[in-house]
Amino acid sequence: MLGEILDDLLTSPSTGPCITTFRQFPARPPVFVPLPSSVDPRLAEALRARGISQLYSHQGKAWALIEKGHNVVVVTPTASGKTLCYNLPVLQALLGQPDARVLYLFPTKALAQDQLAELEGIAKALPELRMFTYDGDTPQDARRAVRARANLVLTNPDMLHSGILPHHTKWAVLFQNLRYVVIDELHAYRGVFGSHVANVIRRLRRLCRHYGSAPQFIMASATIANPGELAERIIGEGVEAIAESGAPTGDKLFLCYNPPVVNAELGIRAPYLGEAAKLATRFLSEKIPTIVFAQSRLSTEVLLTAIKTGVADKTGDAGIVRGYRGGYLPTRRRAVEQGLRAGDVLGVVSTNALELGVDIGHLDVAVLAGYPGTIASLWQQSGRAGRRSGASAAVFVATSAPLDQFMVTHPDYLFGASPEHARVNPDNPFILVNHLKCAAFELPFAPSADGDGVEKFGEVDVRPELAALEDEGLLHQAGGRWHWASETYPADHISLRTVTTDNFLVIDTTARDEKQTKRRQIIAEVDWGSAFATIYPKAIYLVESVPYEVQELHFREDEEKVAYVKRVTVDYFTDAISAKGVWILRRLAEREHPAYVAEQGEVLVAEKVVGFKKIKMGTLENVGSGEVELPQQEMQTTSAWVTIAADVLARISRSREELIDGLRAVGYLLHHLAPIFLLCDIRDLGSWLGDTTPAQPGAVVTRESARRRLLEAERFNPTIYLYDSHAGGIGLAERVFDVLPLLFERGRDTLGACPCRFGCPSCVGPVNEVGRRAKATAAALLRELTR
Ligand SMILES: [Zn+2]
Structure with a gap:
């Protein structure tokens, strides 16, 4: 069926001319190596029980390097068995050394939950393993038990930063015995977030030195140009990169689709969102599992609305298509992930939130509505379609923007370009100083070994920064040591992701009457950075294509950050003018x-x-405006x-x-x-x-x-x-x-x-x-x- 639709797309007079190019990526067989003889027999048995009696070549190589004591980063495609690269040595260590402790870091709580489930599957037969997640969702009364019992803690950098490092005395056993630190989805740690995380790792290693441990780092990343370099910048030590995958892949077709020109003089093409929706509807109408990637939260909702309408017209069931983006409540996101794995949900429209390794099973088609901004994301998003065997396809639908048009008309560049470098700048002065505050809170800065200066932070001589913090009254120097001198708790005021930590709650007041003024029906969360552009008064805020109108936005410093919304029936959405x-x-x-x-x-x-502008659903005409x-x-x-x-x-x-x-x-x-x-x-x-x-x-x-x-x-x-x-x-x-x-x-x-x-x-x-x-x-x- 997939083959027939693709043939038709390529040859039909309406779509054929829009396809500027296509590439076929042939299936690749697996490359196996035997399970190393040094693997603990109990672990080997547990693996065999799960059908694993040999390793892919990259898993074998990781084992050998880690055994020799190297830090390692594994860079292989989605579904190539990356997690076993770190689970294997970790489980081996926990089996052989009862005191050993291991820390897993994932960029999101959901990924930590996924991984916990996978580990529990392997560990059923291995009672030595006591693994727990520790994050914002862990109940206060359970936290003590996790600290006391866990020998494997799964968490995220934010929790490490604000919930673990500042309380290191309660975690002394972990820091004394930390054997491995696993960092998955390393490519997510770039830009500002990555620069923060590099500093969190500087603090972690500083505490480990204090407690007398020197953990080895095992990392996994999606394809980027410089995985080894990024890994070294994040952990501040040498790293071996493993980039060749031994996992099998099925046949894959990649199409580039340029929407037809509808006004030659003005150079106007048919709206790409409409074209992407038409393509996705076509696959979904034939019950072919499809993921659609949109470039923003707003376009996710606009696309979802169009695809739901199209699919309902053809199949009578719009429920087989769901939306997925940041801002949805976790319960909603979990339900979509679960539906995709179980096959009740056939299609999903998502922002890059689903680029990360969230387990959603295998899909057959990926439609990329617009160039995702980077070559790395392009391959990652298209990689969401594809099984270990059987055919799959990815379709890139270009917008009218110069970059998209360049890509869609220069296939050699598109297919030949190296993925981007992931950049971090741990020494960004704003970020560095914030983490110096946290580090000084955790342990005073001590004189350097030669007695001449002060200990370095990472590789940085931070004397000027410490002196500046002393001038501000935040540090106090005594006996050559710099102590935290403020009553405040620095990590609480520093967020790793955005400039401020405040999230806005979106509260639905539709069902409220006089008696229910206290009822709080929270339907979504919006981060500070995007709040003013999405939940201003009179904005239409879409949640899985259901429109709500914002009645009030409370943003002043002394009030709770809230947007009150009401369910409305409208045929337009709003787009902010800034x-x-x-x-x-x-x-x-x-x-x-x-x-x-x-x-x-x-x-x-x-x-x-x-x-803001009011834009009509479907036709995308401008139908009005307002001021805020x-x-x-x-x-x-x-x-x-x-x-x-x-x-x-x-x-x-x-x-x-x-x-x-x-x-x-x-x-x-x-x-x-x-x-x-x-x-x-x-x-x-x-x-x-x-x-x-x-x-x-x-x-x-x-x-x-x-x-x-x-x-x-x-x-x-x-x-x-x-x-x-x-x-x-x-x-x-x-x-x-x-x-x-x-x-x-x-x-x-x-x-x-x-x-x-x-x-x-x-x-x-x-x-x-x-x-x-x-x-x-x-x-x-x-x-x-x-x-
Ligand atoms: Zn032009």
Whole structure:
């Protein structure tokens, strides 16, 4: 059946021309090695009872390296038996050394639960194993029992950071006897989160030294360009990488689908969400298990609504398709996972939340609605479809954005590109200082062995940071040691994932009457970072495609963070309109060119949601708008920026209006093309057209007021910013600064090759946003910049 649908897609006159390319990945047989003779006979027996009498070659290699005492990272595809690579040596150690302790870290609680279930399966016959999860869900009265009994603790970095390390005295036995630390889903620890986790591991190793243990690290990761390097950055020690999989795979077809052009002059293509929904509906109507990946929480809901409607029309049962994203309550997510494993749920529309190794069984088709932002994610998402035998398919549906269009028209790049480097910067000053506070709380900083300075944190000499903390009154120096001197409990105020820890509860008030004002029907949670863009008053908030209207949002510091919503019947959803401003704080590097000055340094980015658009479900037409009054959010980060020389601007046009449109177009293009050079996700970068004014506190900014400022300014010095979206920066702005000349060239070539007349979403942005002169002006600007 799958084969027939694919054949039809490739040959039918309506879809065939949209398929720009396809690749066939042939099945691969397994490569086995015998179970090593050093495996404990009891463990070997338990494995045989589960049908495992030999190992895949990568499992055998991991065993050998770990036995020799190496730290190891295993980088093989989904469903290749990665977990056995760490479970085997761990179970062996726990069988042979009754005192040994092991710590497992997973990025989410759900993954820890999955793994506990798998371990329990193996361990039935092995009474020496006492394993427990320890996380935010562990009841207070059970925590003591876990600390006393467990020899294998499954937790997450957040809990290690705030619930275990600060209470190390209660965990003394664990720290004294810690034999292995297992870190699964290592690729999830990149960017800001990864930089935090690297510091948590610095604290962990510091405590282990104190208690006299030196654990070995075993890690597993999805494919990225630099697994060994990332692993070394995270744990601060040498690591051996194992990248060759011995597991079998079935046949797989990968299709690239570019939605048809519906308006050639404006370069408008059919909406990709509609096309992706049509494709998914087709597979699901034939009961082929399908996963659909969307690029945001909002598009997940929009796609889900369309697919549910399509599937209900064809099969009469919309219930076989579910949604899955961050923000859903855990019970809802568990129900979807369980339904997928059991086969009651045939289709799921998800954000990248299902990229991680959550066990959802095997699916036959993956539809990627939009380029997921990185090559690594592309392969990971498409890898969700596929069994060890039998055929599967993945379909990438391109959006109109320049990056998607580049990918869908350059298959050699798409299929040949190395996956991205996962970057972390454990020495990011904001992050480092926060963990120094936690570390000082856990143990005072001691003089270094040579007596000359102070112990290092990781490899960092932290004397200046400690001195600064002393000036703030947080540390107190006595006898060469730095003690925590504050009443506060630092880990409580530091979240590893976002800038603040506050989550908003979304509470449904539909069923409330006078008597039930206290009833709290919580239907979802929204993190602080996305709250203002999703649950502003009058917003339509979708939960598994059911619409709720936000009545009130409580966000002030002294109140509980809550959004009250009511069930409504509407045929539209809302999309936030935000305003922004970027202001220079400090210049760190400069490069001159006859046509421009490029600089790099620190900036202040201010953002604010000012309104929303109402968009009709199905047709995606704009059917109205509204305004909202919300606080401005500010962040310090690093940026590269380019200021174009006045004489160049004057040569290109005498109209500031026209130049602003052209410069915005150049900014759009550069922003969308930069990920190709930086090997990062487009969402890791932000762009802005402003000027070179230094930061002013409290300056309110909108796209329109920024335009007015530029139009009215005495000196016209428009500046294009490309900044790192992570507070403090993770090194992207420096890279942008380095590759700017190449980026300008790529922009010039992309613009030259785009067949549209006045600009389109695939080059400089939609005409109605950038104006009809933008393409020509942008082309002239880029010619000057690359001269
Ligand atoms: Zn174009």
